[in-house]
Amino acid sequence: MARAERTGIVIVGGGIAGASLAWFLAREGRGDVVVLEREQSLAVHSTGRSAATLSELDGDPTLCEIKVAAAGFFRSPPDGFAAAPVLRPTGVISLVSAAAVPTLERRERFLRSIGLDFRTLTPAEAAAQVPALEPTEFAAAIDVPGDGRLDVHEILSSYYRGARAAGAELRLGAEVRDVVVEAGRCVGVATDRGEIRCDLVIDAAGAWAGRLAAMAGASPIPLQPMRRSIFLFPVPAGIRCAAWPEVISDAHSVYFAPEAGEMMASPMDEVPMEACDPSPDDETIAAAVERLARLAPALRPRTIRHRWSGLRTFSPDRVHVVGEDGARPGFFWLAGQGGCGIETSSLVGRVAADLILRGATTAFDARRLAPGRFVADGRASVARAV
Ligand SMILES: Cc1cc2nc3c(=O)[nH]c(=O)nc-3n(C[C@H](O)[C@H](O)[C@H](O)COP(=O)(O)OP(=O)(O)OC[C@H]3O[C@@H](n4cnc5c(N)ncnc54)[C@H](O)[C@@H]3O)c2cc1C
DSSP states (O other), X not given: XXXXXXXXXEEEOOSHHHHHHHHXXXXXXXXXXXXXXXXXXXXXXXXXXXXXXXXXXXXXXXXHHHHHHHHHHHHSOOTTSOSSOSEEOOOEEEEEXXXXXXXXXXXXXXXXXXXXXXXXXXXXXXXXXXXXXXXXXXXXXXXXXXXXXXXXXXXXXXXXXXXXXXTOEEEETOOEEEEEEETTEEEEEEETTEEEEOSEEEEOOGGGHHHHHHHHTOOOOOOEEEEEEEEEEEOOTTOOXXXXXXXXXXXXXEEEEEETTEEEEEOOOOEEOOSSOOOOOHHHHHHHHHHHHHHSGGGOOSOOOEEEEEEEEEOTTSSOEEEEOSSSTTEEEEXXXXXXXXTTHHHHHHHHHHHHHHSOOXXXXXXXXXXXXXXXXXXXXXXXXX
């Protein structure tokens, strides 16, 4: 029988999560890394289907802090990271409903305390930036002028360029079918092309992260993939929107932004489903068109030119799961990126690399991301240098 191949770290999943970790490991000189991606090309799943937005505002304080800490990387990437800018700072305006006004002051204090650069707008000020907005539909807006549109392709390929330069290998069309466990410890993976032995298996499998964890006998953390859809439509005649910021309205459950000469919008749907290749349904899109037309009547789409869906995978508290499993040493979670895996990759990838290499990080309070927070017996994850 052929001897199993051996490497230091196997990353399962070649999306933004796996790519960013490979890059941060490479920066620390760790090139004994193999990234295994089942698909024949990159960005087939969530990473290739996102809205490509950097929006630091988040209703969850932990995610908001992560996003603010992660954003600087995209505004001024490390020297040599990418061939072109990876962020177009068009601005992002989040509308505040009348119901949310009583908590606005407290929210502003929090946002200032974590260093977010924002300003609060009246409806008239917001409509001055986006004249299609109906000002009676919202009570205020939070404008983050430094946020905007990310170049996901450039970010993903730049992570891989850096990782490969340090010796990491990306294998496409390589499916992990089982996780090899010996004496209670993960020691490798079984792929459709044979076994690979390693010190650490990273679960960066996106919507399939729960399945990989089950193969390893890791802690049963319930990760829930949820469908989200996006549609593109022609900009109605007479509207000059190229310089508009992205607009997000939780109350209308819709966001929109100009995108390469068209308008992109999302119904902000959250439909729980098994890991799969999802597609949008007519009813969801039609209902979003009506909500969008109420918020921005002049923008009412007449035709939908293109639409797609992807999965956003959430942990029970909707924050990432990062760290070695407490029940299965050798198995490391890098999952639950939810709706912000691209914009948070520059911090979360670093946290994961720090935990793997040093068992600790100064980049963020890693306990807030630890898999142990979901484990009933309180066995916190242990990070171990390999
Ligand atoms: C419509 C939509 C809009 C979004 N908008 C934004 C946004 O504006 N900003 C933002 O930051 N985020 C956004 N997101 C979220 C973001 O896309 C995800 O959080 C992120 O892409 C998750 O990355 P990932 O690497 O974990 O998963 P994926 O990109 O899905 O990668 C996981 C990979 O693992 C592979 N895999 C799984 N199992 C195996 C196996 N057994 N063997 C080998 N390979 C395997 C899969 O093939 C897949 O390619 C959005 C998502 C959607 C769907």
